[in-house]
Amino acid sequence: MVFVVLAVVQVMLGGLAFDGAQILNARREASTLALEAARAGAQAISTESIYRDTANVLVDPSRARIAASEYLGQHDDWSISVRGNTVSTTVWLTQPLQILSLLGIDSRRVAGTATARAVWGISTGNDL
Known part of the structure; x- marks a missing residue:
């Protein structure tokens, strides 16, 4: 009887470790996708709003959304926010769980x- 209980506990701990690692990998993937989509969106500079004298650049929100959408491809659970020259993106992924699904926990939703x-160009180290 003790052996059965210990075996179940070991399976649960192994599942927690394995599925936990899968969740961490999914979170890293979501963060990477969000970063690259934000970079793609930030490259959608509004050509009408470039002020060469003050070196201000603005991002065109509709072009940024298109660029992010093209980068993310088949991923459909994401959002984008454009404010001036800043583009923020969030990507949500659902990670199916292998071992913890035996306990009724089928998946985990993660965000990045x-x-x-x-x-406009790079003038100081803070612009990187």
């Missing part, structure tokens, strides 16, 4: 958020 800023 990132921000990118369009700049």
Whole structure:
């Protein structure tokens, strides 16, 4: 009887470790997708609003959404926010769980958020 209980506990701990690692990998993937989508969106500079004298650049929100959408491809659970020269994206992924599904926990939803800023050239280390 003790052996059965210990075996069940070991399976649960192994499942927690394995599925936990899968969740961490999914979170990293969501963050990477969000960062790259934000970068793609930040490259959608509004050509009408470039002020060469003040070095201000603005991102075109509709072009940024299109660029992010093209980058994310088949992923359909994401959002984008454009404010001036800053593009923020959030990507949600659902990670199916292998071992913890035996306990009724089938999947876990994870999110990754990132921000990118369009700049006019690089003048200081803070612009990177």
